[in-house]
Amino acid sequence: MDAAALPWWIWPIALFAVSFAIGIVAVLAGVGGGVLFVPIVGGLFPFHLDFVRGAGLMFALAGTLAAGPPLLRAGMASLRLVMPLALVGSIGSFAGALVGLSLRAELLQTLLGLLIVGIAILIWRTRAADRAEVEADALGAFLRLEGEFVDPAAGMKIDWRTHRTLLGLAAFAAIGFVGGIFGLGAGFANVPALNLLMSAPLKVAVGSSGLLISVINSSAAWVYFERGALLPLIVVPAILGVMLGSRLGARLLGSTPAPVVRRLVIVVMLLAGLRALSRGLGVWA
Amino acid sequence: MTADERALRELYARWLDRAGKAGFALCLCAFIVYAGGLLPSYVPPAELPRYWGLPVSRFVELSHLPHGWGWVRLLGYGDVLNLGAIALLALVTPVCYARVLPRLFAERDWLQAALAAAQLLVLAVAASGLLAAPG
Numbered sequence: 001m002d003a004a005a006l007p008w009w010i011w012p013i014a015l016f017a018v019s020f021a022i023g024i025v026a027v028l029a030g031v032g033g034g035v036l037f038v039p040i041v042g043g044l045f046p047f048h049l050d051f052v053r054g055a056g057l058m059f060a061l062a063g064t065l066a067a068g069p070p071l072l073r074a075g076m077a078s079l080r081l082v083m084p085l086a087l088v089g090s091i092g093s094f095a096g097a098l099v100g101l102s103l104r105a106e107l108l109q110t111l112l113g114l115l116i117v118g119i120a121i122l123i124w125r126t127r128a129a130d131r132a133e134v135e136a137d138a139l140g141a142f143l144r145l146e147g148e149f150v151d152p153a154a155g156m157k158i159d160w161r162t163h164r165t166l167l168g169l170a171a172f173a174a175i176g177f178v179g180g181i182f183g184l185g186a187g188f189a190n191v192p193a194l195n196l197l198m199s200a201p202l203k204v205a206v207g208s209s210g211l212l213i214s215v216i217n218s219s220a221a222w223v224y225f226e227r228g229a230l231l232p233l234i235v236v237p238a239i240l241g242v243m244l245g246s247r248l249g250a251r252l253l254g255s256t257p258a259p260v261v262r263r264l265v266i267v268v269m270l271l272a273g274l275r276a277l278s279r280g281l282g283v284w285a
Numbered sequence: 286m287t288a289d290e291r292a293l294r295e296l297y298a299r300w301l302d303r304a305g306k307a308g309f310a311l312c313l314c315a316f317i318v319y320a321g322g323l324l325p326s327y328v329p330p331a332e333l334p335r336y337w338g339l340p341v342s343r344f345v346e347l348s349h350l351p352h353g354w355g356w357v358r359l360l361g362y363g364d365v366l367n368l369g370a371i372a373l374l375a376l377v378t379p380v381c382y383a384r385v386l387p388r389l390f391a392e393r394d395w396l397q398a399a400l401a402a403a404q405l406l407v408l409a410v411a412a413s414g415l416l417a418a419p420g
Binding site: 225234 | 416
């Protein structure tokens with residue numbers, strides 16, 4: 001079917017539907033929606049990757065803005081942990097956006113394909129770290145990267161602190177840079193970096209990841225905005241779709257077999273990644 | 286965790302909640318105005334399929350859309366009004382940081398205040414287009 005022959009209004013409606021579906025499965029699978037949005041929309045819709053990446057940043061930003069307040073109030077997102085990591089992450093993301101908008105689309109598609117396939121493997125292989133007490137390192141102690149929250153599942157108050165702070169800062173600069181280039185939310189990398197590398201409890205890692213995305217994506221989003229890469233006809237249906245989808249996903253969370261959805265998401269990501277790779281290499285345009 | 290930290294967290298959460306909801310509501314209203322054709326469009330939606338497959342630099346060149354903040358003068362157009370709503374959504378984070386900064390200074394939490402001020406500076410540079418303007 002020739003995409004150009006379709007009326008224009010089909011595309012925002014289809015984009016809303018796809019964003020809605022991504023919003024649901026992203027919550028059920030516990031992955032950031034941005035990492036699904038860019039390869040799927042970039043592969044199936046007629047939009048240039050510049051506009052898809054700009055919309056991807058706003059898509060991830062919108063999802064985290066809605067989730068942030070309850071996570072903060074529950075103590076699962078820590079401002080003290082977020083502030084230094086978001087600062088280096090947003091500098092990285094700003095630089096990544098500048099670099100990303102200067103690269104050729106074919107190269108970006110190829111790199112995006114490799115990245116998405118790599119992330120799918122990372123999600124498949126990653127397991128959460130068991131809760132372990134760690135000693136704060138000097139930089140972590142200086143930044144006071146510690147806190148407490150009440151875990152409703154365990155029914156107890158958990159005191160936590162992080163370590164490997166310098167490595168953590170470097171990781172978030174790199175995550176921000178990659179997210180800025182490809183318009184991804186980078187929740188897929190934030191959680192392992194906080195949980196596995198810095199030893200933050202998993203719930204604090206997941207909660208703080210959302211807040212980190214809202215800060216880190218803001219700086220890259222402004223670069224795309226400045227360049228004219230935020231098309232309202234693409235951005236707004238995507239934002240509204242993911243907001244509604246995430247809410248439904250949160251409701252379905254208790255009654256849906258999350259591991260099955262997670263495996264489905266990994267398969268979809270592998271297919272979307274291979275599609276981006278084939279477009280980038282000119283195998284299947 | 287101290288009472289001050291809890292109060293700070295609550296302050297940030299409250300502003301994130303309010304600013305986020307206001308941003309979403311404005312986005313929705315502006316989009317209804319745009320898609321419903323209640324205002325003229327700078328680039329009519331029916332013409333967008335000619336542009337959205339092009340690189341952004343080419344799109345801006347062909348559509349004559351102004352760079353940077355030049356769109357503010359064109360808010361009477363439905364699509365540009367939507368850009369304004371999206372910009373407000375992207376401003377939610379800086380607004381929250383700007384709200385907690387005076388509290389951090391008042392509490393003499395110099396480290397967090399410095400981090401928040403540096404973050405605002407990064408976001409201001411990004412939003413200003415000083416480094417991001419196309420060459």
